[in-house]
Amino acid sequence: MAGSVKNNISTKNTIMEACILVGIAVFFAFIINALSPNGIALIGKWDKESGVVHADAKNSVVKHELEIGDVKLAKKIYDADKSIFVDARSEDDYNDGHIKGAVFLPVHRFDQLIDGFKNKYSSEATIITYCSGRTCEDSHQLAQLLFSHGYFNVSVFIDGYPDWKEEGYPIE
Amino acid sequence: MNKLKTYLLDNSWLELTIRWVLGLIFIYASLQKIIDPAAFAKIIFGYDLFPGGIINLAAVILPYVELISGIALIAGIYTRSAALVINGLLFCFILILTINLIREVSFDCGCFSTEITGSALSPESLLIRDIIAFIFGMQVLLFRNPRKGCLMQ
Numbered sequence: 001m002a003g004s005v006k007n008n009i010s011t012k013n014t015i016m017e018a019c020i021l022v023g024i025a026v027f028f029a030f031i032i033n034a035l036s037p038n039g040i041a042l043i044g045k046w047d048k049e050s051g052v053v054h055a056d057a058k059n060s061v062v063k064h065e066l067e068i069g070d071v072k073l074a075k076k077i078y079d080a081d082k083s084i085f086v087d088a089r090s091e092d093d094y095n096d097g098h099i100k101g102a103v104f105l106p107v108h109r110f111d112q113l114i115d116g117f118k119n120k121y122s123s124e125a126t127i128i129t130y131c132s133g134r135t136c137e138d139s140h141q142l143a144q145l146l147f148s149h150g151y152f153n154v155s156v157f158i159d160g161y162p163d164w165k166e167e168g169y170p171i172e
Numbered sequence: 173m174n175k176l177k178t179y180l181l182d183n184s185w186l187e188l189t190i191r192w193v194l195g196l197i198f199i200y201a202s203l204q205k206i207i208d209p210a211a212f213a214k215i216i217f218g219y220d221l222f223p224g225g226i227i228n229l230a231a232v233i234l235p236y237v238e239l240i241s242g243i244a245l246i247a248g249i250y251t252r253s254a255a256l257v258i259n260g261l262l263f264c265f266i267l268i269l270t271i272n273l274i275r276e277v278s279f280d281c282g283c284f285s286t287e288i289t290g291s292a293l294s295p296e297s298l299l300i301r302d303i304i305a306f307i308f309g310m311q312v313l314l315f316r317n318p319r320k321g322c323l324m325q
Binding site for chain 1: 206207208209210213214217218224225227228229231232233235236237239240241244250252253254256257260
């Protein structure tokens with residue numbers, strides 16, 4: 001009987017102390033998240049219908065106002081032949097297939113390739129970046145990098161290569 | 173067999189070793205997630221199991237629960253409770269991995285890194301690893317003798 005009471009108290013203590021540990025963790029989590037430049041909003045933007053999904057971080061590169069959210073509209077822009085489609089994905093992905101005529105400028109090799117890109121395309125060029133769809137932020141990151149290099153007419157085709165390919169539009 | 177079971181359950185050196193190993197693993201696992209919560213949130217989104225409303229909260233809170241529990245386990249502060257929290261987390265990870273294995277949903281583990289590059293381990297290996305860690309965690313949780321190297325008994 002005494003042993004059972006002691007065990008109950010011990011279990012209660014263990015659970016109470018576990019709550020204290022979790023409470024301390026929650027306290028620090030909210031404080032540091034609020035102060036950190038990498039902090040995120042308490043509710044992210046995870047609805048694919050609204051555009052590229054992201055955690056809504058303070059340093060987020062996603063700007064929904066730049067987005068082209070309709071693959072048919074992207075095709076119309078492509079057919080008008082006045083825009084440069086720029087692929088933000090990795091070299092392997094690009095080599096596996098890309099929008100026909102798209103320029104290779106992956107985010108992780110941006111510094112290496114931007115000078116060549118600038119020599120070829122003026123800052124007035126109309127640029128459409130894309131990557132692998134609405135869970136991919138690379139196209140947005142590339143757009144921001146291009147803005148920082150003086151390009152001002154940049155949009156982001158958010159459905160990217162997978163939907164373009166699925167529609168049967170030109171690829172190579 | 174019973175002797176071996178008792179020996180393993182009552183071995184304070186084994187308990188100390190497990191505490192340090194589990195503690196260090198969880199501290200290490202928390203660091204990259206703390207540095208880049210947005211990337212970790214995206215990994216949670218990739219599990220395709222949670223409503224949008226809780227993804228960010230999980231991404232913010234979970235790494236600190238790992239960190240604080242890991243530190244508590246190593247320092248020997250509220251040791252049994254820290255083991256309870258860590259085993260609770262491991263139980264959740266095992267459940268999530270099992271559900272996604274059954275659903276055949278491909279996902280990035282996000283266990284130690286927030287880079288979405290495909291996990292080095294297969295989901296089956298991750299599941300086995302978590303089950304082993306869970307069993308070791310039970311030793312710390314069920315240990316009833318005086319613990320070694322604890323700031324608080």
